[in-house]
Amino acid sequence: MKPARKSKDKLWASTHRVTIWHLDSRSRFTGKSMAATSVHKFAQCISCHAWSPDLSMIAFCPNNSEVHIYKLSEDKWEKVHVLQKHDQIVSGIDWSYRSNKIVTVSHDRNSYVWNQEATGWVPTLVILRLNRAALCVQWSPKENKFAVGSGAKTVCICYYEQENNWWVSKLIRKRHDSSVTSIAWHPNNVLLATTSTDGKCRVFSTFIKGVDAKDSAMGNSADTKFGEQIVQLDLCFCWAFGVRWSPSGNTLAYVGHNSMIYFVDEVGPSAAAQSVAIRDLPLRDVLFLSERMVVGVGFDCNPMVFVADESGLWSFLRFLDERKSASSSAKYGSQFSEAFGKFYGQSKFSASNNVEQSRGAHDNCINCILPLAKQRKSSVTRFTTSGLDGKIVTWDLQKQEDLLDYL
């Protein structure tokens, strides 16, 4: 079931293009209108964030056991609620579009579903039956289930049991060899993609009798049993992070800690995979803006745009923040000269090290990217990113003419 790379040359063709675009971007993209429309520092560090269905409120974890909810009123962010129930760092938050429920997971191995009532947000404990930290969470598209990835090498699929008034957790066991770092629901509400620190990306069926109805929209996946592995993608030889489906569910993208991004078409026995090597630091999370455009965020503190051409060939297009295009190779040069300077105990290497460090929107690793839309759409132009610098940045591609063709 191991999909072959379409061709070995493809990988390198893309890498080569990376280099070319890098040089081009200096003249081409400076002085353009900023893609980052708002930058707000909420905390020292943010582990994850989520938007309310009407986009008026934001929930995030300031790297502790609390979830803070802020509301935008008259251009100022006001803290309206603090959700306190977890004992350790909250590692995942998801706010459902339709039912207005918040689900949170934490390193304390628990999960809560929060309901807004007259008195405030009321938590319901979900027993996950984990013996390691929960790492990520996501509502299914129909919002009748949610999935939790964990450090216990398992994925929990949780669903609501009406008669008991209780959230039940069903586990997918013995499939992952290491922590599950990211999960993504296919739009058909049954398939779930996971990435893991064992380097694999896997796709499972999460069909639960009595919760999911068999209908034609699901295609073949309706015939599969709960927990059945549809495919295992064996492309990355190190930690894998950040997996997402394209809006139609035809393409899957995930990233590796080896500065690679992987695109997989026709997920199944005859999957076709493409690997694109990145010139810079690895990514942590990805988001499909449309079928043909992906934004990746990570250790480079600057969102990267990847696009597919007419033939479906993916390549790196450019950085979204301006800073990078100004002095990236000069920066590497100076970093290394500085290191060499330390090596030899000389000062001549660091003398020319006054490259201006123009600050971008983010100045630390970005670990979370979310669409800014009131419902699931086939293409989005606005999205937000949060990271270890405690900032939440809103990006708008409306004025980025070169990108609009891909939406």
Place this chain on the structure above:
Amino acid sequence: MAEIVEADNYEGIITRIEHKSRKIESLLKQYKPVEALKTALEGSPPKTKDERCKSANWIVVHRAIMANKDVDSLFSALDPEYYDILMKYLYRGLSTGDRPTCDQCLRIHEKLTEKAGLGCILRCLADTVNTV
């Protein structure tokens, strides 16, 4: 992919490396150090777990790396498809601790990082399966 190489006999790989070595020597005599390095890097056996094959290929690559004195002209002729595998061998060179080897590897490493970016280093360090 790993299984295919594993099934191949080690003698076959060693013979190929010996053949490569002769070709490199003749290229070096013709003052084509970049061609020699390309030949050395081609068909490197990262997928095999056999240390003898890895060492044999390292000796060949080491010979070619040391012959490339002019680093600037090396990178004007070396295609990007060789960058990742070259980086892996540079780190192997640095791990030997041999002074002239380390000096040469550091010189190439600086230029290679300028060319191929930090991503190239990450791909080399993060991959613990396909070692050289």
